[in-house]
Each structure stands twice: as C-alpha cells, then as structure tokens.
Amino acid sequence: MKAANDRRPEAPASRRPRRPDRRRALRALGALTTLALVVVWTAVASGASDGRADPATGAQAQQTSAEVDPMPEPVDAQRASSQERSAxxxxxxxxxxxxxxxxxxTVLDTRFRLASDYAPDDLVELAVALADVAPGAAPAGMKLRAVVLADLRALLSAAAAAGLELAIQSAYRSFAYQESTFAYWVKEESYDQALRSSARAGHSEHQLGTAMxxxxxxxxxAWDLDDWATTPEGAWAAENAWRYGFVMSxxxxxxxxxxxxxxxxxxRYVGRAVAADVxxxxxxxxxxxxxxxxxDAR
Ligand SMILES: [Zn+2]
Structure with a gap:
C-alpha cells in the first residue's frame, strides 16, 4: 500500500489561483476567452448535478461538462491553460x-477528486466471477464494477493461454478506506510525507471500481520488486493489457x-476503444x- 501512489518530491506546488487571487489572476491573463474558460472550468468543478432553471422554459438544464457553451478560439490562452492543467x-x-x-x-489526479459518496452500484465479487477462468486470481472480498468483467476475463484468459498467471492484488477501494489509509500514513510519518506515499481520499482511481x-x-x-514489468507476467501486461481495455495509469x-x-x-479499465486510442x-x-x-468543452 505504501508503495502505491507515491509522488515525486520535486513536483510543483499548486499553481491554481486561490479564491482571493482569482480576480487578479484573471486580469493578468487578460483575454476574455480565458475568462470564458475559467467560467466553464468553475461550472464543471462545481458539480455536474447542479441543475439550473431556464427562466424562459422553467426547464432544468443539466450543467455537465459535455454541455457547456462552446468556447472561442483562444489559442494562446488555451495553451497557457493546458500548461496549468497539466501541472x-x-x-x-x-x-x-x-x-x-x-x-x-473521469480525470483523477492530485488535484481532481471524486465525491465522498461516489460508489459504483454494480460492484461484483471477483473470486466468484473469475473462478472458472482464473481460479485463485482474486482473494475473497475483492470487487470491481460489472462493466469491467468481460474484458477482465478476456485479459486473464489470454495471459493464461500464454502460460502466465496474473492475479489481482487490490481492486475497488472506497473513499472511507482510502481516508483511513491516508490517515494511517499521516500518523506514521507526517502529512507531507504521507502525500508522497498515499493518495488522499477521493483522489485514488481505485474508488472508480475500474482500477486494479x-x-x-x-x-x-508487485511493489516489492524493483520493476514488476520485467517479470514475464508484468511484461505481458505492459505489452497487451490495452488490447483488453486496460491502461497502465x-x-x-x-x-x-x-x-x-x-x-x-x-x-485502469477504460474500455477497448479508449484504451486503443490512448x-x-x-x-x-x-x-x-x-x-x-x-x-469536449470547446
Ligand atoms: Zn493501484
């Protein structure tokens, strides 16, 4: 667990303007197009479930990232924003x-997180669901979403056909589980050190129920080895997992x-089409x- 989600020490601190600095930051950026971008960004960050009544029709318009107003063509501002976003x-x-x-x-990293009540309702017990294709591959209690199952079975079957036995070490982890894990490392070490050893609650892809x-x-x-990808199983996964919809994050x-x-x-499972695209x-x-x-927001 400790090895998972370590973060390199020299990564930059937050570059996102804090709320009191927002106006000044916007003035510095200048362009109206940038303002539009920030408005869209804020709308997305404020939550996709915030319905907004249309005064003309009284209808509720869903404020989702896919339905925000089209953005103009702010080439320079766009580039600056991309840099900020990639930090x-x-x-x-x-x-x-x-x-x-x-x-x-779903974009998850050290900045973006899932809500505390984000919990898939189609989690399945892997020990049961994989028993016929990969017996012993998943200890009891381990779960992933049903949407992952068909391709996970295909992945494990293909590995087995190549004479390799893959197993699952960790799968779905709830917000509460990740919260207690992170708290454990804060207590063991320090907050700053824990940031480097563990994802904070909401920031782990394991909460999606599609990561393993x-x-x-x-x-x-795997994390007790220098590089699991140099083992036959790890090398096979690195080479082939994308064909079954899984991406090494x-x-x-x-x-x-x-x-x-x-x-x-x-x-992380993203489906075969997206994985091939990635x-x-x-x-x-x-x-x-x-x-x-x-x-999509443009
Ligand atoms: Zn992981």
Whole structure:
C-alpha cells in the first residue's frame, strides 16, 4: 500500500489561483476567452448535478461538462491553460466527468477528486466471477464494477493461454478506506510525507471500481520488486493489457505528467476503444483525458 501512489518530491506546488487571487489572476491573463474558460472550468468543478432553471422554459438544464457553451478560439490562452492543467497541483476540485456513468473519462489526479459518496452500484465479487477462468486470481472480498468483467476475463484468459498467471492484488477501494489509509500514513510519518506515499481520499482511481493492482499469482507482491514489468507476467501486461481495455495509469519516466511515481502494477479499465486510442496517442492516460476534457468543452 505504501508503495502505491507515491509522488515525486520535486513536483510543483499548486499553481491554481486561490479564491482571493482569482480576480487578479484573471486580469493578468487578460483575454476574455480565458475568462470564458475559467467560467466553464468553475461550472464543471462545481458539480455536474447542479441543475439550473431556464427562466424562459422553467426547464432544468443539466450543467455537465459535455454541455457547456462552446468556447472561442483562444489559442494562446488555451495553451497557457493546458500548461496549468497539466501541472500536478494539490487541491480537492471535483473531477471532470466525475459521475459513475462517465467512468472511462473521469480525470483523477492530485488535484481532481471524486465525491465522498461516489460508489459504483454494480460492484461484483471477483473470486466468484473469475473462478472458472482464473481460479485463485482474486482473494475473497475483492470487487470491481460489472462493466469491467468481460474484458477482465478476456485479459486473464489470454495471459493464461500464454502460460502466465496474473492475479489481482487490490481492486475497488472506497473513499472511507482510502481516508483511513491516508490517515494511517499521516500518523506514521507526517502529512507531507504521507502525500508522497498515499493518495488522499477521493483522489485514488481505485474508488472508480475500474482500477486494479496486478501481480504474478506466484511470486512476491508487485511493489516489492524493483520493476514488476520485467517479470514475464508484468511484461505481458505492459505489452497487451490495452488490447483488453486496460491502461497502465502511471508508466515509467512520466512522473511529471501522471503526478505519481511509476506503478507497473496499476491498471485502469477504460474500455477497448479508449484504451486503443490512448495507446495510439502515446500519451499517458491523464494527459489523454485532460485533452479530451478540454476538447469536449470547446
Ligand atoms: Zn493501484
């Protein structure tokens, strides 16, 4: 657990203007287009469930990220904003695409988080659901969302066909679980040190119910190895998981853009189409999703 979600020490502190500085920051940025961007951004961050009554019709307009007003073409402002967005800041802003039905696109990092009551209602017991294709791959009590199951079974079956036995080390983790885990590390070490050793509650992809930590069925836990991706199982997963819809969220050498240290065991399911798209893009999942969010809001 401690090894998971470490963050590189030199990552920059929050660059997002705090509330009292917002007006000054906007003035510095200048362009009206930037203002529009921030308004959209704030609307998204304020929560997708905030309905807003249309005075003409009285109808409730859902304020979701996919339905915000089109943005103009602020090339320079857009670029500046992208840089700001790509920085690894510490905050508790509502995750873009942060509802359970938007699971392939939800942006989670050190800044964006899920609500404390975000809990998928289709979690399934993996020990039962995988018993026929990968017996022993998941200890009792481990759960993932039903949307993951078909492709997870395909992934484990393909690995088995290649003579490899993958197992699941960790799967769904609730907000409360992550909260107690983080509190444990604060008590053991310090708040600053805990930030580097554990994700804060709401910021872990495990709360999505679509992320899991893999390991080899036989052999040590993946995070006790120097690099699990150099084992036959880890190498196979790194090469093939995307074909089944799973993306390694924190690949090597990308700490500055993923906001977390390399985690060769941590995979998030985004579906085969998105995973293939991410693979083809050469981007990390976080960059890909941030770009997708930006272009959807445009
Ligand atoms: Zn993980």
């Amino acid at each position: 690894c800041a510490y905050a508790d802003d509502a995750a873009p695409f942060g509802t359970t039905d938007q699971w392939p696109y 930590d893999l390991r080899s069925l036989t052999g040590p836990e 924190y690949p090597p050498g990308e700490e500055g853009v993923t906001c977390y240290m390399y985690e060769p065991w941590h995979y 693979h083809a893009s050469g981007l990390t999942l976080r960059e890909y999703l941030l770009n997708r969010w930006t272009s």
